[in-house]
Amino acid sequence: MKSFFISEILLLSQKEKKAKKVLFDRRRTIILGKNNTGKSSLIKSIYWAFGAEPVLHPNFKEANVTVLLKFEVSGKKYEIFRDGKTYTLFDSENQNLIKTFNSVTRELAPYFSNVFNFKPLFQSRNNDFVIPPPSFLFLPFYIDQDNSWNKSWSSFNQLQYLKDPRPSLILYHSGTRPNEYYQTKKELEVFLRRIDELEKERKITNNILSQMQKDFAQVDFNIDINIFKNEVKELLVQCELLKKSEEKLKYTLRDLYSIKATIESQIEIVKLSLVESNSDLEFISKELSSYVDCPTCGAHYENSFAERFDIANDSERCKDLLIELLRDLKEVNDKIDKENSILLKTLEESKIIENILEQRKGELKFKDVIDNYGKNELRSVFSKRIDVLNKDLVENSIKKKELSDQLKGLEDKDRKKEIVEYYQLTLKKFLRYLDVHSIKEESYSSLTNIIENTETGSSRPRALIAYYFAFFYLMAKYSTTTFCPIVIDSPNQQDQDIEHIDKIMNFISDNQPENSQMILGVAELYNMEFNGKIIELNEKYSLLQKDEYDFVNLEMRPYFEKTWLKFM
Template identity: 35%
Template sequence: MKNLKFRSLLLLSKKERAARRIGFDPKTTLVLGENDTGKSSLIKAIYATFGADPAVIHPNWKSLGVVSMVKFDIDGATYRLLRSSSIFALFDGGGTKLWSVSGVTSNLAPQLAEVLGIKLRMQSREGEFVIPPPAYFFSPFYVDQDAGWQRNWSSFASMQQFEQYRPSLALFHAGVRPNEYYAAQAAKIEADRAKAELSKERDALDRAATRLQAGRKVLTFDLKPQGFGDRIEELTRRATVLRAKQDDVKIKLSALHSTRAMLVEQTDIAGASLAELDADFAFLRKSPDAEIACPTCGTLHQNDFTNKFSLIADVDTCRSFLLESRQDLERVDQEIAAEKKRFTSFDEDIIAIEAILNETKGDLRLRDILESESERLVDEAFATERRDIDLAVGERDGEAEAASAVMKSYADRKREKSIKDFFAEKLHRFALHLQVPTLPDSFFKSLYANPPETGSDQPRALLAYYYAFAHTVREFSSALTAPLVIDSPVQQDQDPANAQRIIQFAVDNVPQGMQLVLGSVRLHDATYAGERIELVDKRRLLRTEEYDDVHAELEPLLNGLL
């Protein structure tokens, strides 16, 4: 099991040129503030940095374009996770970038699952088992003030991406189906997928073999190519001579085609130049001016007999070059045609080869011998490929069976009962402590049932549920324990005694080794040991006076995204 703990949270808005730095106590951090002081925005930003957006985000907060960074430890190793819009980047404690991704489900989720040691796979609506988004990693550890006190497992947005997600998450996080179960499940899925691909390959191989065998002659005796040994040697010699001649022609054709391409280009250039020179001469001849200015550079040129004669000479030279190029191109085309004809006219060698192939000894032709031998070699190749595929299928079968055995080992009824009994005992004790004594027995038997209470009893029942489940995670899970982040547990106009009881319960009953970040309007006379963050400015969570310091720390990380 990996244990996640927060060290600090940095928030930065370049739009507002304001920022905030929050440090977290290793055990307990209380965030206190009246309404509209940004308490909930601060708390929501923690897991949102990990790609787990809360169910409700205030539009004013969205408009600030806040960049967030959480510094955290996992089993003693320090990391920094940066979020800028939909881009996420992980850095080690020294600021070296480990990876950066864009998009939560397809890219961030697998990376974070690796870092956090999450093996959970959930079945998508398309039937595939995939790594779910980070919200599913942290669902037991976050209670949002807007949705978390209405129904359990609903504090993050878009939780309906997977049907019936509550049972799957409860079984995973409680340890009924721990990391090892899902690692085995992934191995079985991969083995089954590989088997399906191998079956397709085997079917394609069988179809190809059937087609090749369909038109064969049926020979009932053994063919021995040794009887044609001298003729096979002659066949090989003739074929080698023919191949050498054909290769020689290919080389010449390649050189001729290169020469032709060059001549075509020269002819095109010469033709274009001749047209320009003819146009220039026609212009000089028609112009009455003694001097003509160049339209490009403005230089004056004499329109006299000397210049006209020089232009005529250039036209004649260009025309002669063009004619020579066209003659060379015609010659090369003739040579190409001759070589192509030569390529297909090696009649003597071809006739000799056909004669050797048709030569008979008894009732057999050498052609029959060679065809039969080729077919035998093809059949052997098909058989070898079949054996290899069958062997690979057997290996995948073994992997799938081994994975299934691991999965079945976690279907132990006694183990599941012990986990549920532990949870029920904690839930019963916590519910009594929070003075919610009327919960039905069915609620204690389910790891994911929502309490049926209403009014002021409902948030206390949910608090008892969340803490009972957190203790179950700490006791039985092999996956992840993360900080409990709880926003505004005093809901539904609690009386002073219950308000004090709720806060005191929340700080006193955190599972051993877990971290608590608790947000509340006030302390309600509860006592605790830890960090205290008080927010006093209305609609001013971020501070302009902290901007330079936070910006200096985040700017190198933001540059790392580029």
């Protein structure tokens, strides 16, 4: 199992001229702050950097915060930089850019599946088998203050991306179904679909052959062209509608390409200005005298610090403008890609209709050929096709059997029994420690049972924290993916009395799994000695601070430039 540690996070709002930098302890960090001081926003920023989507505060969204997160996976150090919907991954050793991503599901998730060894294949709502986004990796490790104290496995938005994700995630993260299980299942699905297609084709071919033989035995084979005229007319109408849609899309694309050309021209102008500013600064810096002659016109100019500063300031403004223009260009390109995708689909649909029209004509010719060659030739053609289908079905069925046996071996009954028994014993012990006695053992006889439905009031949060920690221990022992930092936000829920608050805090402190990292968000310390680094937040309604803006902005500037100016 891989290990994952977070070392540092930087938050920057160029809009509000505020920032925040936090260093995390490798073992345990306490985020201490009263309500509305931003501790939850700080915690959620960790996941937001990876494209996971927790419930963010509207003020955080309004501030247009850019995040830089530094982390380590099994000794390999990385940095991820998120600016809007653009994600850039860096090698932390030398800040080399590894890759830029513009889509979480299509780009970031497949890449991180290798980094984190997170390779389940779950069925999406489109019935495709996909590697889920990073939120599905972090889900069992994050206990948020908004949803997790009432309902387990619910810390992020957009979990509806998959069909009924909870059971599948539990079986994966518990180690009941390892990574290899899903790869085998994907291969098996290919053969199942192929067998289904072959059987359908064989059935249709058999039916056609039987019906043809009956028809030939009774009457001559004649075609009524009027039957096809109505169908052809209907298809032509559909084709005309698609062509009108295609013309409308082309006009939209023409306007977008015009805007793109304008922005690209502006970028070139700013680039030239930036090059000239840098050249001027380099030239004037080489001169040691108080005055300097212009190399172009020979004019006499003062060579003061103020003059150099103005040129340097112009260079920085050019870079900022260039970044803004590149963002605008990306937005226009995204719109162009979207319209082109719609146009391509329209063209494909139009092509399908044209092919159907040709096929109708082709059927007439084919039937003429059938009439010429006779029923014996027809029987031979269909019989040969059935023989081929039978052979393909046998070969695919053999491979299906091999993969089915392999899949059963990966979901070993003895291993599953061992995992369930370990989970039950661990959860039972934790429930007793946290003074939860009303949950019957049959309520957690299965890994996928929902235990919170059996508890109400102040007992429910304690039952849930026992459940979460039982699962932490289960993942540490059996899971095949990466063990992520444990993040717990606001564990004092439902007005716990002093005795139970002490139990909860002592439980969290004493039962953190070995070799794991924990980030704990609390409103107060409750006289507990947590033996970890404390990050205290004091200012209400402002996680980001004005006095941190300049140095955080300076530290993050190379990441902006490498993300947006890499094509200069």
